[in-house]
Amino acid sequence: EVQVLESGGGLVQPGGSLRLSCAASGFTFSSSAMTWVRQAPGKGLEWVSSISASATTTYYADSVKGRFTISRDNSKNTLYLQMNSLRAEDTAVYYCAKGGRGDYFNYWGQGTLVTVSS
């Protein structure tokens, strides 16, 4: 059974940092591109960042470029999102999803809530 489980969300002050993790199982993680998608309160889904299976290529939305870093540890089947210089507009539920541009997001986690507020 495929499982995708995000963790690391919480309350952080503007300008602060947070690292999200996504533990995956039930599929060949090291062969799969992975992606972070977020949903701000009352808004729709927004693609944030993707990483290739081998971690050689990364992509970012303009809204997070230069502040967020996506990475992965294939030995631990875990995806990460390092978020720096956080802003109020980064407040959202962050989802981890299997897939990238080469395929579709066929498995998603339940999401982890990030709240940026003083």
Add this chain to the structure above:
Amino acid sequence: EIVLTQSPATLSLSPGERATLSCRASQSVTSYLAWFQHKPGQAPRLLIYDASNRATGIPARFSGSGSGTDFTLTISSLEPEDFAVYYCQQRTSWPLTFGGGTKVEIK
């Protein structure tokens, strides 16, 4: 950036009725379009990929059509569990983009 515009924003229907949702792309995405269902507090679920292929385990009442810039998701007869928000998404080019969503609500 490819902009996906979904219409209508809200669809008010009764169980058993047919739902027709539209997604229009600002430029051609060929057939690289997916549809997702999203309910509050749950993970989004892939319904349709490559514009018209049902994902694993998706009931036959869900169907997708279209290519290029105009796409449609049809739910032939709404079940109570189908009331949710639906998003289209393209994977033709970076950045990957989602439409703004269509909420299907109970009339």
